[in-house]
Amino acid sequence: MAWSTREVADLAGTTVNTVRHYHQVGLLEQPSRSSNGYKSYEVSHLVQLLRIRRLRELGVPLDQIDRVSAGDDRALAALEDIDAELAVTIERLQQARVEIRTIIDGATTTDLPRGFENLTARLTETERSLMLIYSQVYDDEAMRDIRVMLESDPADVRADFDALPPDADEQTRIRMAERYAVGLAHDLTTYPWLQDPLAHHRGRPQMTWEAVAESVAALYNPAQLDVIARAHVIALATIAAG
Structure with a gap:
């Protein structure tokens, strides 16, 4: 009995493109061709396809199928590696389900x-945007510290800062900077790494610094950026004065 590419694909529960791909990567032997020039698949090819499909169902990557199919110590070692990877994936997916349920229940946002x-x-929306960016450029320890800072920051100061218009007058900026500097001085003292944030970066330091600087500049208006700069000077002076 011989089958065409489409027929053997149907029997194996896969697609013609998948069969062709398995040929390309060397997982499936090329069949002989019939007198009309079409490929002629036999039972051995069907068995190969079903074995590949079974391993794929178990989560075995294509580039590991040869190792797993070897049937020796290499196969066992490969399966151990795959099992460990699957455990990590399952844990990540379980955590994702918990987070999705929290979002569905209205306790948080995406x-x-x-x-x-x-x-x-x-x-605020701006702070949420920054947290997403920070989570990409800072490590887990830094993000834990940032979370604690946000939890302890006075809500009224943060609300007034968020509402600061871009054309705020000089006196308004001065007062806002003085209020902002109180919490900033505390944070700089409690978390010294804030003065050297690259110590907790992910990836390339220069890219991390540029990403943070550009994000802050893009998300805050001119008056807010001015307040941040003034507050930083005040906070450092406060720390230096003891």
Whole structure:
């Protein structure tokens, strides 16, 4: 009995393109051709396809199928590696389900990184955007510290800062900077790495610094950026004065 490519694909529960791909990567032997020039698949090819499909169902990557099919110590080692990878994937998916349920229940939003769910009501849209960016450029320890800072920051100061218009007058900026500097001085003292944030970066340091600087510049208006700069000077002076 001989089958065409489409027929053997149907029997194996896969597609013609998949069969062709298995040929390309060397997982499936090329069949002989019939007198009309078409490929002629036999039972051995069907068995190969079914074995590949079974291993794929078990989560075995295509580039590991040869190792797993070897039937020796290499196969066992490969399966151990795959099992460990699957365990990590399952844990990640289980955590994703928990987070999705939290979003469905209305306790958080989709634009907050993991661990910040309890801050949903406290954070502005700008802060949520920054947290997403920070979670990409800072490590887990830094993100834990940032979460604690946000939890302890006075809500009224953050609300007034968020409402600061871009054309705020000089006196308004001065008063806002003085209020902002109180919490900033505390944070700089409690978390010294804030003065050297690249110590907790992910990826390339220069790219991390540029990403943070550009994000802050893009998300805050001119008056807010001015307040941040003034508050930083005041906070450092406060720390230096002891």
